[in-house]
Amino acid sequence: MSGETIFAPASGGGRAGIAVIRVSGPQASAALFRLTGREPPTARRATLVRLLARDGEQIDEGLALWFPAPGSFTGEDVAELHVHGGRAVVGGVLEALACCDGLRPAEPGEFTRRAFEQAKLDLTAAEALADLVNAETLEQRRQALRQLQGELGAVYDSWRDRLIRAVAHLEATIDFSDEDLPGNIEETIRGQIATLSEEIERHLEDGHRGERLRDGIHLVIVGPPNAGKSSLLNVIARREAAIVSAQPGTTRDVVEVALDIGGYPVVVADTAGLRDATEEVEKEGVRRARMRARDADLTVAVFDGSVWPAVDGLTEALLDSNAIAVVNKSDLGRACPPVEIGGFPALAVSARSGEGIDAMIAAIEEGVAARFHLHGSPPLTQVRHRTALEECRRSLHRASTAAGAELVAEDLRLGARALGRITGRVDVEEILDVIFRDFCIGK
Numbered sequence: 158m159s160g161e162t163i164f165a166p167a168s169g170g171g172r173a174g175i176a177v178i179r180v181s182g183p184q185a186s187a188a189l190f191r192l193t194g195r196e197p198p199t200a201r202r203a204t205l206v207r208l209l210a211r212d213g214e215q216i217d218e219g220l221a222l223w224f225p226a227p228g229s230f231t232g233e234d235v236a237e238l239h240v241h242g243g244r245a246v247v248g249g250v251l252e253a254l255a256c257c258d259g260l261r262p263a264e265p266g267e268f269t270r271r272a273f274e275q276a277k278l279d280l281t282a283a284e285a286l287a288d289l290v291n292a293e294t295l296e297q298r299r300q301a302l303r304q305l306q307g308e309l310g311a312v313y314d315s316w317r318d319r320l321i322r323a324v325a326h327l328e329a330t331i332d333f334s335d336e337d338l339p340g341n342i343e344e345t346i347r348g349q350i351a352t353l354s355e356e357i358e359r360h361l362e363d364g365h366r367g368e369r370l371r372d373g374i375h376l377v378i379v380g381p382p383n384a385g386k387s388s389l390l391n392v393i394a395r396r397e398a399a400i401v402s403a404q405p406g407t408t409r410d411v412v413e414v415a416l417d418i419g420g421y422p423v424v425v426a427d428t429a430g431l432r433d434a435t436e437e438v439e440k441e442g443v444r445r446a447r448m449r450a451r452d453a454d455l456t457v458a459v460f461d462g463s464v465w466p467a468v469d470g471l472t473e474a475l476l477d478s479n480a481i482a483v484v485n486k487s488d489l490g491r492a493c494p495p496v497e498i499g500g501f502p503a504l505a506v507s508a509r510s511g512e513g514i515d516a517m518i519a520a521i522e523e524g525v526a527a528r529f530h531l532h533g534s535p536p537l538t539q540v541r542h543r544t545a546l547e548e549c550r551r552s553l554h555r556a557s558t559a560a561g562a563e564l565v566a567e568d569l570r571l572g573a574r575a576l577g578r579i580t581g582r583v584d585v586e587e588i589l590d591v592i593f594r595d596f597c598i599g600k
């Protein structure tokens with residue numbers, strides 16, 4: 158347990174009805190006494206207290222909560238003060254705490270770090286806590302909560318346990334002669350390695366579902382110049398995010414808007430109209446548009462309804478199962494449903510009249526949900542997990558081809574170590590700083 162006692166606001170900055178200030182460490186009880194003039198209240202019971210400055214002047218009246226070790230978030234003695242959320246109140250309480258012996262302000266993420274060090278949560282749960290605080294959409298929240306409650310950590314721990322057990326069995330074959338052991342252990346273990354490799358493989362090949370849900374799903378609007386791509390972006394975003402004009406080639410750079418679509422975080426990108434551009438800037442815009450379309454999770458291919466039934470070939474070539482085709486400017490009455498382009502069904506829409514827009518948004522929602530809905534085992538959510546899993550997969554592959562129990566055991570040990578790094582069972586120091594640096598408020 159750390160000798161230092163730390164304190165910080167647990168709630169965000171700015172004015173609010175209530176602010177919560179947390180104190181954690183061996184001096185928490187003494188600090189509470191200094192500020193309230195009384196012994197810590199009954200554990201986990203909100204108690205009305207007067208909070209006093211160093212000179213005895215009352216700062217505020219609020220609630221004190223006392224969580225004795227080890228039954229607290231950090232596993233240490235923790236005091237929580239719920240005070241009125243004004244700048245002067247919070248500032249006054251923090252100042253009073255700073256005057257207490259042995260207390261110092263917490264570094265970002267330090268409460269969570271202590272909780273990890275006291276084995277209150279593993280690294281995946283610590284990451285999930287940050288994700289939950291940053292969650293902006295329903296599905297992000299669901300994913301973060303599942304991870305916080307240990308679902309992902311449990312998967313990695315169980316894989317690691319299986320490897321450790323296999324290593325123990327293999328070592329038995331090394332230490333004892335064959336007659337003392339049942340069956341062919343090495344053979345059984347090779348079977349187990351193959352099964353585990355397949356499970357890890359399936360987990361890795363999840364189409365980056367978890368990572369995308371955490372960081373944003375990429376949707377790109379593509380189409381010929383003047384088709385109304387920027388107008389449609391503005392309709393989806395419900396604001397004038399991109400410039401619209403009658404001049405073909407208006408949009409040059411990629412214009413991005415982050416939106417909540419059906420509970421999913423979606424980054425919608427409007428791009429330059431596809432054409433054989435000659436001018437340098439537009440050429441670069443078209444190159445970027447193509448690159449975005451290639452990397453996107455979903456595309457909305459916009460066709461210009463004012464020239465229907467003529468269809469832009471460059472855009473048609475981008476139609477695939479990840480594309481939603483729309484023919485814009487249906488208000489001009491040229492393209493009437495049902496429309497089809499190159500065998501793909503298309504929606505007739507109008508950014509101007511609003512016709513078909515609900516259907517287009519529903520199609521986007523459906524497309525996103527079909528690809529990113531969470532079902533079955535929890536998805537991996539961080540590149541860090543992916544890197545470690547790939548390393549484990551390589552170790553297992555080496556183990557499957559290694560000759561002799563000793564070499565197999567060594568590779569399995571390396572595989573277990575890689576998995577242990579994800580949850581923080583081993584090699585934690587190199588990871589901790591990176592993870593907790595991202596916490597922006599004292600949690």
Ligand SMILES: Nc1nc2c(ncn2[C@@H]2O[C@H](COP(=O)(O)OP(=O)(O)OP(=O)(O)O)[C@@H](O)[C@H]2O)c(=O)[nH]1
Nearest residue numbers: 382383384385386387388402406407408430508509
């Ligand atoms: N009649 C009609 N005109 C539209 C509609 N949507 C857009 N327009 C017009 O079409 C023109 C081009 O619109 P933009 O949204 O700038 O088209 P864009 O595809 O982004 O064009 P670039 O950025 O040049 O590639 C503008 O004059 C819009 O007012 C629509 O649904 N109906």
Ligand SMILES: [Mg+2]
Nearest residue numbers: 386387407408
């Ligand atoms: Mg545009």
